[in-house]
Amino acid sequence: MTTITIPLPPARERVVLWLLALTQFTVIMDFMVMMPLAPQLMRAFSITPAAVSGAVSAYAWCAGLSGLLASMYIDRFDRKRLLLAMFALFTLSNLACAVAPNFHVLVLSRAFAGLTGGVLGSIIMAIIGDLIPVERRGAATGVVMTSFSLAAVAGVPTGVMLAAHYGWASPFYLLVLLSLLIWGGAWRVLPSLAGHLTRPVPLSEVLPNLIGLYRVGGHLKAFLLSGVNMMTGMLVIPFISPMLVENIGVQPADITWVYLAGGVATLFSARMIGKWSDRAGAQRVYRYIALFSILPIMFMTHMPVIPLAAVMLFFPFFMTAISGRNIPMQALMTTVPEPARRGAFLSSSSAIQQVGSGFGALAGGWMLHTDAAGHIAGYGLNGWIAAGLTLFSVLWVGRVGAAAKAAPVGERKVA
Template structure:
């Protein structure tokens, strides 16, 4: 795709956006489905909140380790081949989750899945950066990040239904079936993505990793990513248990809550992406951060609340979180040089996963469950999230200034807001 701003996408570009969005849908759903299944797993596997937090964070920790191990090699291979390799491993891991008979088997299966699934997002972002200029990346990210909304509209309600009708294993097996179809389309229709190979100068993969880690402008991006992951990873694992046991949501109402929230995000995600390209990605990030702070403060201090109020608050919270995700993702893609994209995205994803894993683990220790299922210390959890959001906004401002200066110095015309 040309570096000039284009009003429309070609047919192949639309396919790339669609297939990456669907791929992200399967990976995101594999992670997010654990949250609504939380109250089921706490009961069926007779585990504590800290053990459940470990199941969530185990995926993140293994994904982070895999990201670091593969980052040095990420720019050495055709991105299509790399994507297929890790996606196949992700499918196998998810299948193991779908047949897990015990808590410890599930824990090992989540670790295996994370080793492969955690790298997929970074490869996808590298592909987007290779194929689309910064002028339209907000729009592209807006569509690809619809995977989160789609997982709530379609994936989570269907997953909850299958878990209720069959067992908690069923949602994972559903993801396996869909992932096989996605893998087939990638294998058959995606063209090789190897232009970055011409920019490589050879050398040791670990040396490439070390040089990427050592660049100051990259380090500040990694620092921002560390805190960026905190909000979602802290609130999501116990979201359903909090809703059912603290807010008084009935289990039968959960699919309605997730579906309405998801439909809202399907509407807002592309709109947020388009606005971020038009008025500036950091402005959208800052607005999303303010919304996230306000909604987190309100949501985490609720008692038993009518469903319609919870829906409004939940939608508002996710608007803030989504605005932060889309704008930050688009802004981060402009940080690395072309020859470092794969390594940068791999390390960035790895740091995000590890930080998220630590956040999930901490959330499991901050929150405690009483004999009635009531979750204590949720307001404290909300305060920690708000603090992280504020610090992240300050760090992202530095990224914004760096990217603005970098684009201004580029010989190519840069008529986009960042």
């Protein structure tokens, strides 16, 4: 099957990539800001760390369900129109979070945010696959993945600072405003992307096509890598802020500076890792960064009482490693399916990532408890499990390749 990559002038390509990065920025900020807000939410609603992890996992589970359902329709529509529609619903979900009167309504609003925002990442990656030649997709993914850095540098610190002065709901109001502005820019700048619609797919073929995605052995290997990679991070990330506050003695307002330090580092590292992935190969770069990430994971989950300055010096290593390994992995994922099934495959992959995130956050919360001194205990076990899963992903990534040429499971080649 021939490629459907659509060339754009370099200047417009850069603008499109940065618009996609800003779109992804709002999604990542929406997800990330719940974590440093955990101490404030625990006090405002009189809840435990496990309850906060439940809210995080509610988003992830619903995002996974949304991604799975989206794989049935994502390749049936113009990418631009679908992106704008889902982004508008995502904006409404943040408004619902902002006006939530109690924790139960907030959890339901987070579930709505997961349903709407969960599919945006796969749409963005499908657009990259349609617009960017394979030899430059690592760099393009690096640009879009700077959204993680922007969220850590600007989004999360600003949200935490606003929450400290104006209440926990203020970051969500900020997200509504930013999303409206970015939506307007995307509406004006994004080109129509209907090149993948080579043949209208009858509704009767949608479910068989979805099942067919899971009959390809190469797809299954890629899905497993996606899920395990995200699970390792979410065993650790949602509990960083409560641990720093309760165990290390960091003030809630000072969490801003910790995330700012980490975000500044990833702002520079994301594009460098993307270019490195193009030169050296996504599999090799993933192995190196994932192996390195074990060290900061273990230190984070076994951190002694240290000054705030020391936490700020360490956190860039953690953020660079955890976010950096996602760049070669996502670039690798765009090469797995054939172009006409790229959207459905990436949507399914996104769904499995969200399920992995949800399971990691939920399981991580189950293993934690508050001791008699008010400290969070059990975090070290989370770190050991995350390290073991990371080692598995390092070994497994070598099995993930161009599955578009692979035969479905059970199908034999004819000599």
